[in-house]
Amino acid sequence: xxxxxxxxxxxxxxxxxxxxxxxxxxxxxxxxxxxxxxxxxxxxxxxxxxxxxxxxxxxxxxxxxxxxxxxxxxxxxxxxxxxxxxxxxxxxxxxxxxxxxxxxxxxxxxxxxxxxxxxxxxxxxxxxxxxxxxxxxxxxxxxxxxxxxxxxxxxxxxxxxxxxxxxxxxxxxxxxxxxxxxxxxxxxxxxxxxxxxxxxxxxxxxxxxxxxxxxxxxxxxxxxxxxxxxxxxxxxxxxxxxxxxxxxxxxxxxxxxxxxxxxxxxxxxxxxxxxxxxxxxxxxxxxxxxxxxxxxxxxxxxxxxxxxxxxxxxxxxxxxxxxxxxxxxxxxxxxxxxxxxxxxxxxxxxxxxxxxxxxxxxxxxxxxxxxxxxxxxxxxxxxxxxxxxxxxxxxxxxxxxxxxxxxxxxxxxxxxxxxxxxxxxxxxxxxxxxxxxxxxxxxxxxxxxxxxxxxxxxxxxxxxxxxxxxxxxxxxxxxxxxxxxxxxxxxxxxxxxxxxxxxxxxx
Numbered sequence: 001x002x003x004x005x006x007x008x009x010x011x012x013x014x015x016x017x018x019x020x021x022x023x024x025x026x027x028x029x030x031x032x033x034x035x036x037x038x039x040x041x042x043x044x045x046x047x048x049x050x051x052x053x054x055x056x057x058x059x060x061x062x063x064x065x066x067x068x069x070x071x072x073x074x075x076x077x078x079x080x081x082x083x084x085x086x087x088x089x090x091x092x093x094x095x096x097x098x099x100x101x102x103x104x105x106x107x108x109x110x111x112x113x114x115x116x117x118x119x120x121x122x123x124x125x126x127x128x129x130x131x132x133x134x135x136x137x138x139x140x141x142x143x144x145x146x147x148x149x150x151x152x153x154x155x156x157x158x159x160x161x162x163x164x165x166x167x168x169x170x171x172x173x174x175x176x177x178x179x180x181x182x183x184x185x186x187x188x189x190x191x192x193x194x195x196x197x198x199x200x201x202x203x204x205x206x207x208x209x210x211x212x213x214x215x216x217x218x219x220x221x222x223x224x225x226x227x228x229x230x231x232x233x234x235x236x237x238x239x240x241x242x243x244x245x246x247x248x249x250x251x252x253x254x255x256x257x258x259x260x261x262x263x264x265x266x267x268x269x270x271x272x273x274x275x276x277x278x279x280x281x282x283x284x285x286x287x288x289x290x291x292x293x294x295x296x297x298x299x300x301x302x303x304x305x306x307x308x309x310x311x312x313x314x315x316x317x318x319x320x321x322x323x324x325x326x327x328x329x330x331x332x333x334x335x336x337x338x339x340x341x342x343x344x345x346x347x348x349x350x351x352x353x354x355x356x357x358x359x360x361x362x363x364x365x366x367x368x369x370x371x372x373x374x375x376x377x378x379x380x381x382x383x384x385x386x387x388x389x390x391x392x393x394x395x396x397x398x399x400x401x402x403x404x405x406x407x408x409x410x411x412x413x414x415x416x417x418x419x420x421x422x423x424x425x426x427x428x429x430x431x432x433x434x435x436x437x438x439x440x441x442x443x444x445x446x447x448x449x450x451x452x453x454x455x456x457x458x459x460x461x462x463x464x465x466x467x468x469x470x471x472x473x474x475x476x477x478x479x480x481x482x483x484x485x486x487x488x489x490x491x492x493x494x495x496x497x498x499x500x501x502x503x504x505x506x507x
Contacts, residue, residue, distance in 0.1 A: 046460030064315030170195025231338035
């Protein structure tokens with residue numbers, strides 16, 4: 001029998017006055033800047049009144065998970081000076097084009113590859129392995145001759161659930177206006193030496209600390225500018241190995257918040273792109289039709305991973321110094337990146353990109369033209385900003401790897417909360433209640449579960465119902481009006497990303 005939580009709906013939401021997260025009272029000035037997602041402080045985080053009907057008091061307003069002391073220490077060790085060193089070194093290799101020379105120690109993608117491998121190996125702990133994930137790519141799109149493509153991959157195994165994996169990526173290749181020009185200068189400081197710096201600095205800090213419960217992979221990929229060849233090879237390698245990839249954090253162009261049009265909050269904002277359930281075509285047409293029928297186009301695994309990352313960043317706002325702006329599309333308009341390779345394997349994957357891109361300094365040949373400096377040059381990178389992006393990645397990825405896995409086989413029942421099928425339909429079925437079921441007993445890290453929900457027009461989960469260590473719950477909430485998710489909770493309170501319930505005949 002499902003655990004039942006049935007509370008009468010109230011007239012309006014209750015302001016979160018006594019249970020505010022610590023960041024709400026923070027003295028940090030950036031949190032009160034125009035465009036901040038953390039104001040006003042007397043309103044529950046992520047609650048948008050103009051998009052949040054119907055009113056209810058079921059559950060409690062969601063309060064973002066706070067970081068523990070271990071995570072706070074790790075975040076404090078992200079070093080902007082090391083990020084500067086990484087970005088500067090990579091930019092000084094001249095070009096890192098995928099087709100550039102691989103037999104020089106001072107220029108070309110081979111020099112960059114060897115330097116990253118050496119640096120990551122030097123920083124690795126005894127528990128961390130660093131290796132090349134390589135293959136020969138034949139002639140193909142944007143590949144004019146066979147070329148060795150190598151990802152540098154650092155891995156630390158999970159202590160409790162090593163087959164569950166979280167992957168952070170940034171690509172170390174670069175390009176010019178002519179994507180086939182592999183000899184002339186292409187410093188690629190922002191795109192994407194900054195993403196590689198995030199990956200490398202995260203790997204260094206994790207190697208110093210710990211033993212996550214699930215495995216973590218830190219990968220500098222190649223071939224992104226040609227067609228994400230390296231990331232595709234890495235994703236297929238993990239698929240072939242049977243790994244359970246519960247998330248890809250892809251960092252691509254994360255170098256500054258200072259581009260025009262500039263607003264002060266941009267210095268403390270990183271965009272996070274999450275694809276809907278309709279793209280790419282990794283699910284069946286029947287599943288996509290069902291998602292359309294139940295309004296779940298913004299409840300894909302990628303978007304729920306994005307919600308999770310934004311929530312973790314909010315709970316650790318004082319430590320990460322960054323807010324996450326969720327963008328519900330796979331990438332920038334008609335563009336793409338390495339995370340799409342993970343999406344195509346059916347795994348949750350998101351992309352971090354700076355608040356506003358400056359196209360004078362992206363994919364450009366370095367030059368001064370009509371008084372304007374073009375080129376992806378080191379002077380346009382803010383290393384403190386990139387460090388904040390790294391902390392945002394580390395806080396959320398470490399939290400996920402320290403929490404239980406996402407619940408499996410989560411469903412919402414058609415047997416409750418529907419009109420009568422015939423004269424004998426029981427009265428208890430004729431309600432607006434919603435019933436959910438999921439598997440239990442499969443994950444020793446899971447101590448209980450939570451039902452999260454939001455009004456359909458809201459970007460973020462706003463309310464949570466703690467249901468305990470059960471596999472089914474019925475709540476007095478209308479499935480017609482709100483969107484739901486179920487997430488696992490560990491003994492220490494760490495939570496997994498939420499899972500969209502699939503429609504089932506009954507629990």
